[in-house]
Structure formats: C-alpha cells, structure tokens
Amino acid sequence: MNLTNINETKEISMIEAVVDTSSIKKVAAAEAPAARWSVAEIVELFELPFSDLIYRAQIVHRENFDPNQVQVSTLLSIKTGGCSEDCGYCPQSARYQTEVENQDLMQLEEVLAAARAAKESGASRFCMGAAWRSPKQRDLEPVLRMVQEVKAMGLETCATLGMLKEGQAEQLKEAGLDYYNHNLDTAPEFYGDVISTRTYQDRLDTLERVREADINVCCGGIIGMGESRVQRAGLIAQLANMSRPPESVPINLLTQVEGTPLHGTEALDPFEFVRTIAVARITMPASHVRLSAGRQSMHEGIQALCFIAGANSIFYGEKLLTTGNPEAEADQQLFARLGIKPEGH
Numbered sequence: 103m104n105l106t107n108i109n110e111t112k113e114i115s116m117i118e119a120v121v122d123t124s125s126i127k128k129v130a131a132a133e134a135p136a137a138r139w140s141v142a143e144i145v146e147l148f149e150l151p152f153s154d155l156i157y158r159a160q161i162v163h164r165e166n167f168d169p170n171q172v173q174v175s176t177l178l179s180i181k182t183g184g185c186s187e188d189c190g191y192c193p194q195s196a197r198y199q200t201e202v203e204n205q206d207l208m209q210l211e212e213v214l215a216a217a218r219a220a221k222e223s224g225a226s227r228f229c230m231g232a233a234w235r236s237p238k239q240r241d242l243e244p245v246l247r248m249v250q251e252v253k254a255m256g257l258e259t260c261a262t263l264g265m266l267k268e269g270q271a272e273q274l275k276e277a278g279l280d281y282y283n284h285n286l287d288t289a290p291e292f293y294g295d296v297i298s299t300r301t302y303q304d305r306l307d308t309l310e311r312v313r314e315a316d317i318n319v320c321c322g323g324i325i326g327m328g329e330s331r332v333q334r335a336g337l338i339a340q341l342a343n344m345s346r347p348p349e350s351v352p353i354n355l356l357t358q359v360e361g362t363p364l365h366g367t368e369a370l371d372p373f374e375f376v377r378t379i380a381v382a383r384i385t386m387p388a389s390h391v392r393l394s395a396g397r398q399s400m401h402e403g404i405q406a407l408c409f410i411a412g413a414n415s416i417f418y419g420e421k422l423l424t425t426g427n428p429e430a431e432a433d434q435q436l437f438a439r440l441g442i443k444p445e446g447h
C-alpha cells in the first residue's frame with residue numbers, strides 16, 4: 103500500500119465514523135430498506151477503470167429506466183439574493199460581493215407566466231427557488247398559493263426554500279407540492295469548510311420533515327468544491343444510505359462565481375464528474391439522477407457521457423426567460439442528436 107492509499111484508508115475510516123445514520127431511521131416504514139453502502143465500497147466504484155464503471159452504471163440504468171428518456175425540470179428563482187447564509191459557492195449570499203441583483207419575492211402572475219412558458223418548452227416539473235435561510239410564515243403563504251396554481255396547470259411542483267420548521271412541510275404538501283429540494287451539498291466532514299451558518303444535522307432534520315409530510319425528496323450535492331474523492335464518496339454514501347434514497351438526486355458541478363470564496367478552486371477533471379454520476383446511478387438505482395448546475399458550461403460530449411452514465415434528469419436553465427429560451431432550444435437539439443426524449447412527451 104503506498105502513501106496515498108494509506109492516507110485514503112485513514113480518510114475512509116474517519117468518514118465511516120461520521121456517516122450519519124440518523125437519516126436512516128423511521129421515514130417511509132413501508133419501503134424496503136436501502137442497500138447499505140460503505141464509503142470504502144463507493145470509493146472502489148470510483149476507482150474502477152472508466153469503461154467498466156460506465157458499463158456497470160448502464161446495466162443498472164437499463165434495469166430501472168428507459169435509457170433514452172430524460173426528465174426535464176425548469177427552475178425559477180422566485181426570490182433572489184440577500185441571503186443571510188454563508189455557503190461558499192453561492193453568489194446569493196449577502197456576505198459576498200457578486201453581480202447578483204437582489205429581487206424580492208416575485209408576484210404570483212409573473213411566476214405563473216414563467217410556469218406556462220416552461221410547460222410550452224417541454225418541462226414536466228416546475229421548481230421554485232427562494233434564497234432564504236428558512237421561510238417565515240409570512241414568506242411561506244404566497245409561495246403556497248404559487249404551488250397551488252402551478253399544480254393546477256398540470257405541472258409537477260418543486261420548491262427549494264431553505265430549512266423548514268415544524269409544520270411547514272405539511273402546509274406545502276397540502277398546497278400540492280410534489281418535491282422539496284434540499285441538498286446535503288457535500289460529505290459531513292467537508293461541510294464546515296464550505297458553510298458555517300448551519301450544520302449537517304440541520305439539513306437532515308429538514309429532509310426528515312419533508313419525508314414525514316410525504317413529499318418527494320430532491321437532494322444531492324455539489325462536486326468540484328475542493329473535496330477529495332473519498333469525500334465525494336462520503337456524500338454519495340449519505341444519500342444512498344437514507345432509508346429511502348431521494349427520488350431525485352441533483353449532482354451539480356461547482357459554478358465558480360467571482361466574489362464567492364470558492365472562486366478560483368482548482369477545476370475538477372470532467373471525467374471525475376462523469377464518474378460521480380455513474381456512482382450515483384449504481385448506488386441509487388431507482389432515483390432520477392439530475393445533471394444540474396454547471397451543465398451549461400460542460401462540453402456536449404461530457405453531457406452525453408453523463409447521460410450514458412445514468413443521468414436522466416436535467417434543468418432547462420437557471421432562470422427561464424418568458425420570451426423564448428435559447429438554452430432550452432440548445433438542449434432540445436442535443437436531445438434530438440442523441441435520440442433522447444423528454445419524459446412524459
């Protein structure tokens with residue numbers, strides 16, 4: 103065993119010690135328990151020759167999904183910037199000088215116009231994101247209305263509003279929310295390097311509230327923030343070992359934004375990103391693995407490799423333009439060239 107391996111082994115044992123099992127309890131008692139993956143086993147997957155890893159991921163993918171279908175979601179930022187949190191990757195934090203312009207909560211009609219345009223562009227799910235640490239009740243109420251109206255249009259609804267307090271997930275469920283997005287971002291032992299204003303346990307608590315309210319969970323992380331491969335495996339272990347893994351697993355590539363602390367982080371090898379997708383597919387066979395932020399800057403060839411590795415969900419752009427969406431058009435062309443069909447069409 104060389105020095106790297108010794109260090110990696112030590113790192114794995116430290117991570118095994120902190121893999122949080124509190125997320126492995128009670129939720130969805132009717133569901134069969136997920137297969138438990140150790141961080142070491144996940145690292146072994148990462149270390150397979152590229153072609154072997156992709157082959158395994160394709161087998162799992164084809165056993166569980168139509169390999170030529172991709173689910174398409176659209177994300178609209180309904181409240182932008184001015185967030186009190188200090189997530190080191192995020193230009194919406196009020197602590198960093200970035201070019202993001204703050205915008206108060208959007209009016210219902212504007213949101214509905216964007217949802218209509220999303221539907222016309224082929225999206226089946228409409229995700230509403232607000233830059234809050236945690237919504238106050240007076241913030242939540244207009245969002246409940248948005249969820250009701252978007253749902254009435256025949257779109258699946260998703261929201262990402264920060265940490266939820268007792269009772270808030272139930273209100274969202276009652277309004278018709280199908281999915282709640284709340285990412286774990288990274289492995290627990292790297293979390294403090296990226297965010298200091300909340301804990302990993304805070305995230306797990308919100309995820310548990312969402313599960314208990316019977317809302318589908320959308321939960322993933324960000325790759326390329328300077329974490330090690332073992333830490334990438336640590337994130338995947340957290341997700342895969344939930345008693346019911348998230349229905350939707352967004353795997354984001356860090357988008358480096360000037361003014362944020364993570365700007366200037368060494369760029370990740372794109373093949374390592376594809377490997378992460380493949381590992382997510384193998385360890386969470388029934389989940390939709392979403393190729394998320396960072397995709398627009400990725401070469402089409404790498405995007406195609408991600409689909410082959412088992413990614414089967416994408417976002418059409420970060421902010422939908424109500425008058426045409428060039429990003430959506432480019433995606434439609436890529437789908438046509440690859441023979442991929444959007445789910446539900």
Ligand code: SF4
Nearest residue numbers: 185187189192195233
């Ligand atoms: S909580 Fe969300 S909006 Fe706020 S800084 Fe973190 S990632 Fe950005």
